[in-house]
Each structure stands twice: as structure tokens, then as C-alpha cells.
Amino acid sequence: MALKVSKTSRIPPFLAMETMNATRDLEAGGVDLVHLEIGQPSTPPPSAVLQALSKSLDATQTHGYSIAFGEMPLRRRIAAHYGDWYGCRPDPANVAVTLGSSLGFVLAFLGAFDRGDRIALANPGYPAYRNLMMALGLKPVLLPSRSVEGWVPQLEALASGDELPDGLLLASPANPTGVVMSDTDVKHVCHWCNANGVRLIMDEIYHGLTFDMRPASALLYSDSAIVVNSFSKYFCMTGWRLGWVILPDDLLEITERLAQNLYIGPSRPMQEGAMVAFDDYDTLDQNVLRYRENRDLLLRDLPPEFLGDMAPADGAFYIYADLTQLSEKVLNSVDFADALLREAHVACTPGVDFDQELGHQHLRLSYAGSTEDMVKASRRINSWLPSYLKNL
Numbered sequence: 001m002a003l004k005v006s007k008t009s010r011i012p013p014f015l016a017m018e019t020m021n022a023t024r025d026l027e028a029g030g031v032d033l034v035h036l037e038i039g040q041p042s043t044p045p046p047s048a049v050l051q052a053l054s055k056s057l058d059a060t061q062t063h064g065y066s067i068a069f070g071e072m073p074l075r076r077r078i079a080a081h082y083g084d085w086y087g088c089r090p091d092p093a094n095v096a097v098t099l100g101s102s103l104g105f106v107l108a109f110l111g112a113f114d115r116g117d118r119i120a121l122a123n124p125g126y127p128a129y130r131n132l133m134m135a136l137g138l139k140p141v142l143l144p145s146r147s148v149e150g151w152v153p154q155l156e157a158l159a160s161g162d163e164l165p166d167g168l169l170l171a172s173p174a175n176p177t178g179v180v181m182s183d184t185d186v187k188h189v190c191h192w193c194n195a196n197g198v199r200l201i202m203d204e205i206y207h208g209l210t211f212d213m214r215p216a217s218a219l220l221y222s223d224s225a226i227v228v229n230s231f232s233k234y235f236c237m238t239g240w241r242l243g244w245v246i247l248p249d250d251l252l253e254i255t256e257r258l259a260q261n262l263y264i265g266p267s268r269p270m271q272e273g274a275m276v277a278f279d280d281y282d283t284l285d286q287n288v289l290r291y292r293e294n295r296d297l298l299l300r301d302l303p304p305e306f307l308g309d310m311a312p313a314d315g316a317f318y319i320y321a322d323l324t325q326l327s328e329k330v331l332n333s334v335d336f337a338d339a340l341l342r343e344a345h346v347a348c349t350p351g352v353d354f355d356q357e358l359g360h361q362h363l364r365l366s367y368a369g370s371t372e373d374m375v376k377a378s379r380r381i382n383s384w385l386p387s388y389l390k391n392l
Contacts, residue, residue, distance in 0.1 A: 011131040014353065019337070023347045034377040035369055037347040039175065039317060041236040042369045043287055045273070046280040049237070053273030066265030068256050070097025070244075074271045078244050081278050085207075086217045094247050096259060097266045097274075101205055101230035101243035102128060106262070108226045108245060109136050111255040112167060112199050119167040119201075122153040124320070124355035124362070126175045126203070141165050142357075147322075151179045151311045155192055164196055171203035172215055173315025176354045176364040180315040183216040190221035200225040205243075208234030208284065210315035211292045224248045233316075234284055235277045242270050291317045294367035294374045301378035303385060317368040320351070324361050326385075329392040333360050344384035346377050 019037045027033055044050065069075065075095040083089040098104040105128070113119065115137035121129050123142035130140045143153035151174070158164060170189060172181035181189075186202075193200040202218035202225055218225045230243035247255055259265070295313055308322025323330050330336055333350035341347050351362025367374055 008135050008137055011134050012127065012356075014127055014131070019341070019347055019349055022341065026341070026345075031345055033341075034346045034373050034380065036365045036367070036373075036377055037349045039233065039366045039368055040238045041233065041287060041317075042373075043236050043290075045236045045240075045277060046283045048276045048280060049235075049273045052276045053269055056269040056272035064268065066097075066268045066271065068259035068265050069095070070266050071268065071271050074275050075244075077275055077278055082217065082219060082246075084278070084281075085214065086220060088217065088219050090219060090246050094249070094252065096245045096247055096255065097271060098243045098245055098259070099263050099266055100241040101203075101228050101232070102132075103263060104228045104230075104243045104245040105129065105132060105201070106136070107255050107258055108201050108228065109133060109138060110258050111247075111251045112201075112226065113138055117166040118163075119169055120153075120158055120165040120198075121169040122171070122174065123357070124176055124351065124359060126171065127353050129169055145177070145179075147309045147311070151177045151320075152181060152185065155189065158198075159196075164198055167199040167201060168193055169201040169203065171205070173206040173210060175206070175316055176318050176349075176351070176362075177311035177320045178313035178316045178318045179311055180210050180213070180215055186216050186218055187221045190218055190225060194222060194224060202227050204228065205230045206233055206316040209288055209291065209317060211288070211295075212314060215315070219246060224250075226251070231274055231277060234288075235274075236284070236287065237274070237277065240270050240273070242266060242274055290371060291367060294369070294371055295319065297371065297374045298365065298367055298378060301375075302381060306381065306385060317366055319365040319367065320354075321363045321365060322361060323363060327389050327392060329389075331360065333363050337363060339388060340381070340384070343388065344380045346380050346384075 023033050072092060074097055075092040078095050079090050079092045109132065118139045118141050119133055120141040120143050122145045133140045143157055145151045145153040190200060200222060204217060204227055207215060218227055227246040231237040231240060298319060305325040306321060308325040310322050311320040313319050323333060323336060334352060337348050337350040349364040351359030351364060
């Protein structure tokens with residue numbers, strides 16, 4: 001007799017991670033790959049962060065459990081960061097340090113919603129949003145964002161439906177498109193959610209990674225929104241698995257109980273390192289200048305038909321390329337990405353990871369790596385593409 005396996009666990013794979021697994025196998029066989037598949041900075045955190053972690057590891061008394069929301073000195077420093085960047089300062093009691101932003105989203109979903117609740121989110125969008133919702137018994141409501149709409153989902157689509165969703169999750173800068181919402185748009189979304197009783201979750205993980213402006217935080221316009229952020233992207237601490245959530249007052253008690261039971265508390269040594277991450281914005285901003293250079297290089301050197309009617313790519317470190325102008329025979333971004341990996345040795349993420357409806361027409365390229373890798377990737381793609389199209 002077969003044993004029971006949960007139905008809610010039957011979610012799609014995260015293709016970016018599947019691609020990374022495939023690259024590990026190829027590299028183990030000696031293949032020289034260029035990595036454009038994962039949104040992971042190629043530079044380490046500032047040296048002071050590494051020194052603080054090392055010092056913490058030498059101090060054995062810091063290795064006990066942390067409290068569920070993290071140690072108060074780090075929570076105070078995160079709150080001060082909002083004063084530094086946005087001119088607002090949340091109460092440190094409302095800051096929860098989490099095991100990566102992924103657990104932050106789980107806390108938000110479990111704390112604010114019940115099974116069967118509907119949460120609207122942009123499509124294309126980060127696949128783990130949708131997959132986590134389904135695993136928790138929530139119902140994703142996909143809001144199309146297309147080039148004709150500036151790749152920003154339209155709230156009018158929600159208002160015109162039979163019922164409003166219970167929640168709305170938006171990201172700015174967005175993954176995979178790199179689209180950055182204007183301050184006016186962020187303010188409008190916050191006010192709309194407050195007026196309509198819709199709980200807003202704002203993903204601000206890519207804040208700091210914009211090229212023309214620093215976007216406003218939803219905290220400026222809403223005292224009921226949940227704001228999620230991370231040390232992974234701007235702060236170059238991807239593998240540290242440390243993030244944070246700014247919670248409204250009505251979710252504090254229940255979310256703290258969830259954190260206590262889900263993971264007890266975040267790693268104390270990692271928190272010690274993160275304490276000084278905010279002390280060297282200048283070094284971190286140099287990375288952003290490199291990302292901009294990488295983006296501009298790819299936009300200049302890649303074939304125009306490979307990029308197609310792409311999203312603006314004004315933030316984060318992604319290009320969401322449109323393959324429809326390549327050839328009528330390019331019908332599947334999964335097959336295209338696989339051929340690009342195995343024949344040209346350039347790893348990218350197929351768009352179906354982010355959009356199950358039209359993602360077969362798109363490809364996400366991460367330019368978080370070195371400029372030398374961007375040069376190598378563009379040369380390989382330009383050399384490989386004509387022969388690939390000829391042989392279709």
C-alpha cells in the first residue's frame with residue numbers, strides 16, 4: 001500500500017536552481033561556463049562584515065540561541081538604515097530578522113492569511129512567491145504585467161473583478177524584469193490597499209540596486225504593509241541566509257510565535273557580521289556601478305533580436321529578454337536555455353520559471369557577475385546564435 005504524500009507539496013521546481021544544479025555537473029566535467037542564471041553577486045561582503053563574523057566565531061559565548069526576531073542591536077541598526085535611506089525610522093520592535101527573505105515571506109503568509117485566501121501578485125514574477133503560497137494552501141491571483149503596460153501590473157484588473165483579493169504582493173525593483181516602480185506608483189498602491197482592506201506585502205529585496213533613483217519604501221506610505229528585505233543582494237551576503245521583515249503592529253505577536261516555532265531564531269554569528277553591513281555604503285555602491293556597466297555592455301553587444309521587446313531593466317541585476325523576434329521556430333525557452341548551456345556554455349534561466357503562460361517566449365539573464373564574464377557571455381552568444389537558428 002502506498003503511503004500518503006501531501007498534495008500541497010506538489011509544486012513546480014525552481015528552474016533557476018535546477019539550472020544551477022546542471023551547471024555544477026558540467027563544471028565537474030571540466031566545462032568552462034559563464035553564469036547568468038542566478039541572481040547572486042560575484043563580490044564578497046565588505047571586509048568589515050567578514051571580520052565581524054570571524055570575531056563572533058571566536059567568541060563561543062555568542063553561539064547560543066537567538067531570540068525569535070533576532071538580537072535587538074541588529075534590529076536597531078536595520079531601523080536606523082531606514083532613517084539613512086528613506087527618512088523614516090520604524091520601531092526596532094517591528095523588525096524581525098529572518099533566515100533569509102524566503103522565511104520572511106513564509107512568516108508573512110502564515111501571519112496575515114488563512115488557507116484559501118487569495119493573494120494577487122505580478123506575472124511574470126519570482127516563482128517562489130507562487131509556489132510557497134500554493135504549498136501553504138493560499139491561492140495566487142496572477143496580475144499580468146506586459147511591455148504595453150510598462151511591465152507594471154495594473155490595479156484596475158483587481159478592482160474590476162467579482163471580489164478583491166485578501167492580499168497583494170509586489171516587488172520593486174522586480175525579479176525577473178528589473179522594473180522599478182516610481183514613488184508615485186508605490187504611494188498609489190499603498191493608499192489603494194489601505195482604502196480597500198487589502199494587505200500589502202512589499203518585496204524590497206533589490207533596494208539599493210537601482211541606476212537612476214533610490215525607490216521609496218512602502219513604509220513611507222503605509223502602516224499596515226509588510227516590508228520584506230534581505231542581506232543577500234545589495235549587501236552581497238547571499239549564502240548567509242539572513243533577511244528581515246518590517247511588520248505592522250497587528251501582526252507582531254502572532255508572527256513572533258510563528259518564528260519561535262519555525263526556526264527558534266536566526267544564527268547569532270551571522271547577525272554579528274550583519275551588524276556592520278550598513279557601515280560601508282560606498283563599497284557596496286561601487287558594485288552597483290559595475291552592475292550598470294554589465295547591463296549596458298550586454299544591451300550594447302547582444303544581438304537586438306536576442307533581447308527583443310525586453311523589460312526596462314532599471315534595477316536589480318536582470319534582463320528579461322524577449323525571444324519572439326529570433327525565429328518562429330524558437331518556441332520554448334526551456335529548450336533554448338538548455339541548448340545555450342550545453343552548446344555555448346552560457347547558463348540562463350528560462351522564462352517559464354517566472355511566467356507559466358508566456359514565459360516560453362522569454363529568458364532571464366543575470367548580470368551580477370564580473371564584467372569579464374559579461375564580455376565572454378556576449379561573445380559566446382553572438383558566435384553560437386546564427387548556427388543554432390540555422391539548424392532549427
